[in-house]
Amino acid sequence: MEQYRIEKNGLTPEIYENLRAQVPLQHYDRADVIEALKHTLFSVVIWEGQVPIGIGRVVGDGRIVFFIKDVVVEPSKQNCGIGRMIMEELMQYIRKNGCRNAYVGLMALTGKEDFYKKFGFRVRPYDGQGSGMTQLINRDELM
Ligand SMILES: CC(C)(COP(=O)(O)OP(=O)(O)OC[C@H]1O[C@@H](n2cnc3c(N)ncnc32)[C@H](O)[C@@H]1OP(=O)(O)O)[C@@H](O)C(=O)NCCC(=O)NCCS
Numbered sequence: 481m482e483q484y485r486i487e488k489n490g491l492t493p494e495i496y497e498n499l500r501a502q503v504p505l506q507h508y509d510r511a512d513v514i515e516a517l518k519h520t521l522f523s524v525v526i527w528e529g530q531v532p533i534g535i536g537r538v539v540g541d542g543r544i545v546f547f548i549k550d551v552v553v554e555p556s557k558q559n560c561g562i563g564r565m566i567m568e569e570l571m572q573y574i575r576k577n578g579c580r581n582a583y584v585g586l587m588a589l590t591g592k593e594d595f596y597k598k599f600g601f602r603v604r605p606y607d608g609q610g611s612g613m614t615q616l617i618n619r620d621e622l623m
Contacts, residue, residue: 481561484526484533486569491523495532499552504589521546522573524566526553533557536566538573546574548586567599587614 493513526534533554540546
């Protein structure tokens, strides 16, 4: 993995948009990306030379609750251990900053559950914990 460089807290809107556009994730407007990234607790960019090939970030309150978001590896570089590098950096940040019983969540895309299980995540419901619940906000409905 020596050909790869890990950059902490260097995620820019350009890198974010470029990598997300290469995988089946939804598009966000530039103004929203800029605002969102300002509130990131911790981010990782994996570089191969001058090219960013992987990203991931953590949002949350920095102590009790953390949420892992935007873990993306450039398609031609997948299955080479880059996703593991990203997750290990994100989890290291969370373990260092989280309090006792801190809560870490994420939402896996279909088929990615087993990837996240490798880093300690479990699919809900389990042990009395209910299902995870989400909704997507439709901007038009808010106006
Ligand atoms: C999911 C993703 C980040 C994984 O990154 P990656 O670089 O391919 O993963 P790695 O090569 O580091 O794999 C790490 C481990 O997870 C395993 N793994 C990777 N993808 C997996 C999958 N879909 N299902 C099960 N295991 C998986 C690997 O076999 C490897 O196992 P090992 O370390 O025990 O040998 C990458 O496929 C990706 O960017 N996908 C498109 C975007 C996406 O779906 N992001 C997640 C949004 S929830």
